[in-house]
Amino acid sequence: MTSHIMPTYGRLPVTFEKGEGVWLWDENNNRYLDALSGIAVCNLGHTHPAIHKAICKQSGALLHTSNLYGIANQERLAAELAEKSGMDNVFFCNSGAEANEAAIKLARMYGHGLGTDKPAIIVMEKSFHGRTLATLSATGNAKVQQGFAPLVEGFIRVPYNDVNAIEQALEQHKNIVAVLVEPIQGEGGVNIPGKDYLNQIRSLCDQHQLLMMLDEIQTGIGRTGKFLAFQHNHIIPDVCTLAKALGNGVPIGACLAHGQAAKLFTAGNHGSTFGGNPLACNAALAVLETLEQENLINLAEQKGNAICAGFIEGLRGNEHIVDIRHKGLMIGIELDSPCAELVKSALQQGLLINVTNEKTIRLLPPLIINNQEIDQLVTTLTALIQEYTDQPHAKQTYESQTFYKPA
Ligand SMILES: Cc1ncc(COP(=O)(O)O)c(C=O)c1O
Known part of the structure; x- marks a missing residue:
């Protein structure tokens, strides 16, 4: 056929x-x-019966309105995520790539706010961040990029699990405004970095006024034994992206921000028709509740x-x-x-x-x-x-x- x-x-x-x-x-x-x-x-x-119930209940009440109006489930989910992660606020979308797009836009906005004309983001070899043009440009896999030139500019690539390489890049390039990294590389081969890798990146970001942006799309929502993998390191990133297990199969993505990164977007800077709709948020709320109950x-x-x-x-x-x-x-x-x-x-x-x-x-x-x-x-x-x-x-x-x- x-x-x-x-x-x-x-x-x-x-x-x-x-x-x-x-x-x-x-x-x-x-x-x-x-x-x-x-x-x-x-x-x-x-x-899972809890997710089944949450979807059925919400679909009988309200599926979609618009982000032009208040969405109670979205407010509740953002508050829960903030409480569990230590982050301040959340932008909701529908996938991992979209969550990373939001993070990349935040970094650029942050850079322009610092007066950097062409802000650049440090990204890693063997990383995977998605299939949209910006996220495939951030991804460290030539096969994913093949055939899609010209790529989005503004990414500087260094080896994973190598803090010296980040330091060298910072010496060479004066337009770096953020570091985007997976706490453990999933698609790149289940690469687990040194115990202090994230702590060292946090220190470098503080020292150089960079946003530390963690792609927790694969590692998040309990997968590594903490709600978010960065919690093993007792740090708080400036930006953290989620998707995958957040809805247990119902599409939802989220870009979480902390401190100054949480103050960058204002009305009109970013958006999504479906992002954070009542159905997806109710499924995600049930996911968070079930993780705890069980x-x-x-x-x-x-x-x-x-x-x-x-x-x-x-x-x-x-x-x-x-x-x-x-x-x-x-x-x-x-x-x-x-x-x-x-x-x-x-x-x-x-x-x-x-x-x-x-x-x-x-x-x-x-x-x-x-x-x-x-x-x-x-x-x-x-x-x-x-x-x-x-x-x-x-x-x-x-x-x-x-x-x-x-x-
Ligand atoms: C670490 C990481 N980031 C981003 C993505 C992209 O997510 P999505 O396929 O939902 O766009 C993936 C998907 O495998 C991923 O593992």
């Missing part, structure tokens, strides 16, 4: 019809353990430890394993050669995983995963990895992350 969908994704040969908890069922009623959560979206699993954020660290301990035990002695790393339930298993093929063999075994940066198996299981499901995930994937690394296999040459087609 001819598909009328633009082929922007190289999709796997499966279509899901229903879900519950960590489980998904395809058209033929085969069951799959979802260890990816729709790429860090369904942190509460599929069809103590899911505190348990994420424990569950991540259990999963990684299982892999360390099961894969002991396998010389093809380069590293097993995690923060909470953001998990990477790095192999010594490309392993995109594993995504397909896992699918055949009823397990959904992902591979980023060619060689790193990425797991982002729902925070509601239980001990039995953890055992099943570890047992199935350990066996698959052992089988894969035992065989001489064809080397994969393309990047499999989120299944973008080879260029």
Whole structure:
């Protein structure tokens, strides 16, 4: 059958019809353990009753008005996010890329306020910030940018987890006004920086009057064992972006600001028709309430430890394993050669995983995963990895992350 969908994704040969908890069922009623959560979206699993209820209730009351009017759920959600994060205010939108667009606009406005004509933002190698023109320009992946020149200017790229490189860039360029960075790089290969990396960036930003802008789109909403990953470092950024798990599947993005960054936008500077509508905000309010009621954020660290301990035990002695790393339930298993093929063999075994940066198996299981499901995930994937690394296999040459087609 001819598909009328633009082929922007190289999709796997499966279509899901229903879900519950960590489980998904395809058209033929085969069951799959979802260890990816729709790429860090369904942190509460599929069809969580609290989210179902919040959506149904709101759709029976009011779906949409406009940001020209007051929106009670939006006010409540902004207040909750401010309380949980220590940030001051929020701009709501519909996706991660849009949240980062708002952050980039804030940085530019901040720079112009300082009298900088051509404000520039430091961004990282291997970063991922989205697919709009500005966010793909900020992204550190040539494949994502290929074919879209001229890119948006005003980004200066340095290696991730390298504070000296930021210092050098600050010496070379006098127009830098902000640093945009992921607390852990997700698409770039589950790259966990040094413990003090964010603290050092915070100090540099204070010293040089820069906005510290954190992209928490993948790391946020409990994924790493704190509500937001920067809370491991006891700092407050100037700007922080969220999306993905904030609505557990209902599209919503948010750009949070603190201090002077919270005073930059005034009426007419930015906007979104759908951003922060009553439905999306009610879903997000239910997400925040459920995370707390079920103590899911505190348990994420424990569950991540259990999963990684299982892999360390099961894969002991396998010389093809380069590293097993995690923060909470953001998990990477790095192999010594490309392993995109594993995504397909896992699918055949009823397990959904992902591979980023060619060689790193990425797991982002729902925070509601239980001990039995953890055992099943570890047992199935350990066996698959052992089988894969035992065989001489064809080397994969393309990047499999989120299944973008080879260029
Ligand atoms: C860190 C990060 N930033 C931004 C984005 C873009 O989000 P969206 O696809 O909702 O635009 C993603 C998506 O994978 C992400 O992981």
